[in-house]
Amino acid sequence: MSDGNGAGTTRPAAIEIPDEGLHGRALTTVFVALMLGMFLAALDQTIVSTALPTIVGELGGLDHLSWVVTAYLLASTVSTPLYGKLGDMLGRKPVFVAAIVIFLVGSMLSGLSQTMLQLILFRALQGLGAGGLIVGAQAILADIIPPRRRGRYMGLMGAVFAVSSVAGPLLGGFLVDNLSWRWVFYVNMPIGALALVIVVTRLHLHVPHTRHRVDYLGAGLLAGGVAALILVTTWGGNQYDWGSPEIVGLGIAGVAMLVAFVWQESRAPEPIIPLSLFRSGTFRLASGMGFMIGMAMFGAIIYLPLFLQLVYGASPTSSGLRMIPLMGGLLVAAIASGRAITRFGRYKVYPVVGTVVLVLGMYLLSRLTVESDAWVASVYMAIVGIGLGLVMQVLVLIVQNDARPQDMGVVTSTATFFRSVGGSFGVALFGAIFASRLANELTRLPADVVARLGDVGAIDPARAKELPPEVRADFLRVFANALHGVFLWGMAIAIVPAVLAWFLKEVPLRTTLGRGAPPVEESLPEVPVETEVRAAAR
Incomplete structure (x- = not known):
């Protein structure tokens, strides 16, 4: 990773990406790492489904079974806005690296779980990392490829998301049948480690050095409000009656926190989701x-x-x-x-x-x-x-x-x-x-x-x-x-x-990354695009 001395660094070319974006082998290598991150985050939304009966048989806790999935989805959902803002403020690379590390730690601890409560908590930790993987991959792609050339790369990312989502139950069933349900989580380690190595060694993005104030209050209000409303729709009519004090209380708390979030964003110097x-x-x-x-x-x-x-x-x-x-x-x-x-x-x-x-x-x-x-x-x-x-x-x-x-x-x-x-x-x-x-x-x-x-x-x-x-x-x-x-x-x-x-x-889609706000161009040189896309497709 580059140092923080701006123009006086020893590797200026590695830090500053040209306004027309990356090309060739450099782009292909980084894009593979981004797809691996997207693959892991999407895979773990579904891979655990076929392992749940086996997990219950070993750890017990049938009445909390759904939380193995819900904890992951909830954590990944509420963490996405914070990751996006932190990436803009602190730099995309360190935030993406942190997300990979959190995801891998959560995966390892999930595989080592000895009780259902431990598994649920570690799945939530894994979900916190997954939120950063999904957002970080797409945001980094926007940092290295202009919109005019980004379409087919976004298409490939969407394809990876689709494949991993559907392949999750298949891979989960295979691992449970042939190894152990714990390998449903351990399988992430080598894939995540490869993505981490590529990102650390081959991805060199500009890191902002301006002091920022993270709107933690706004992030907490948003996460709490959305989590409360999701729990209302999840528990309502199942664990609790729709008119029960638990559901009504969660609904009121969720709406109140979201209203407070909007108020906070209107006054925060650097809001998590700018109302603008x-x-x-x-x-x-x-x-x-x-x-x-x-x-x-x-x-x-x-x-x-x-x-x-x-x-x-x-x-x-x-x-x-x-x-x-x-x-x-x-x-x-x-x-x-x-x-x-x-x-x-x-x-x-x-x-x-x-x-x-x-x-x-x-x-x-x-x-x-x-x-x-x-x-x-x-x-x-x-x-x-x-x-x-x-x-x-x-x-x-x-x-x-x-x-x-x-x-x-x-x-x-x-x-x-x-x-x-x-x-x-x-x-x-x-x-x-x-x-x-x-x-x-x-x-x-x-x-x-x-x-x-x-x-x-x-x-x-x-x-x-x-x-x-x-x-x-x-x-x-x-x-x-x-x-x-x-x-x-x-x-x-x-x-x-x-x-x-x-x-x-x-x-019209921009043909540059837009750092200097250049005018939109009408055409795109064909040869570089075709060359790099063939490389990425391989």
Whole structure:
């Protein structure tokens, strides 16, 4: 890492990146490290799912099982704005390195856990690191590649996110079956260590040396307010009644802290999320779209593996394999749209088309029945994946192109934050919708069938297979009907960003990093771009 003496350093070329960005081998090496960081953060959102039954068998604590996942997601979500601001203030590299170290420490301690409480706490620590990995990777990319050339790299990052999210359950199942559930966490160590070495030795970014005042009060209010509201949607109707003192108290506390956060940001010298960002119509539209897409994506798609396991009798590993069409659709669409944006310099068409395709895909998923062929479900999932691939990473590129260079980190983190919060609320919302519809569907069955089903909420794929044939047929029918409501609500929510996308302005993408606020150029030299992209694709 460089020293802090500015122009008098012995390695000025390593510290200052040209305004046209990195090229060639230097870019490829750093980009690989960024993708490894993104891969780890996305992988650990899902890799633990297939290991949970084994973990409970060894550590106990079945009633706290969901917190192994919730603690990670909650910590990664609430930490993203702070990472973005710290990156702008202290320099992107030291903050990203810190995030990798925190993530690896959390991974090691999670693997060494001896009780369920320890595992939950260490998963939260791991999540704190993951928030910095996701934001840092995208913000560093914005520091080294101008928007005009950034499209296909953002597409590759989106593809990595898709692959790791879907591959998580597969890898988790393999590690549990062949090694131990602890290797679900240990597997992060060599990958993270490689990313750390590359970032430390090969990434040389300018480090600001101006004194800053971190708005810790604002960060605490935002984290507390969002966490409280997420807990309201997570616990409401499950652990506690919606009108219980616990839920009402959390709701009031969450709203109060968010109101206090807005007041604090209006007076803080260096706010975590500058309210001035919302003066931009582009930022408001993209953030709103990201929030709603997060709801539709995380909220509805989380039920697909359950559908595959119950209706088609697929094993956890097999259900992960059956999600490959979704991953493939997202992969192809993200890479293709990224390459097209880099080549033609236009981006608005992709969120417009992507959101419409997502609406169509959600509607088609709502038409799946017990009698639907497996290939039909695969086609519908591929359509959803294509819709997501066309829009997800493009939204980040749009807000980055709209932002000042000194706000790049906070803009990137805020866009990611809104999508993550939308996903958290979506999971809770669709869970409530599914439970309500399932209870309503059960009232249509004969009383003796309902009695034989017992506690429907406790039915897992293994128990469903043990039900008598006639009872199992009735259960699968009501289950599929209840799930239709989840996907229909996902479709309805996806309509909102489909409408908002039409109001996005097509702003020419900058061909430089914008440090000197140069005028926007209309064309891009073809040879350097093609050369470096081929290198990155390899």
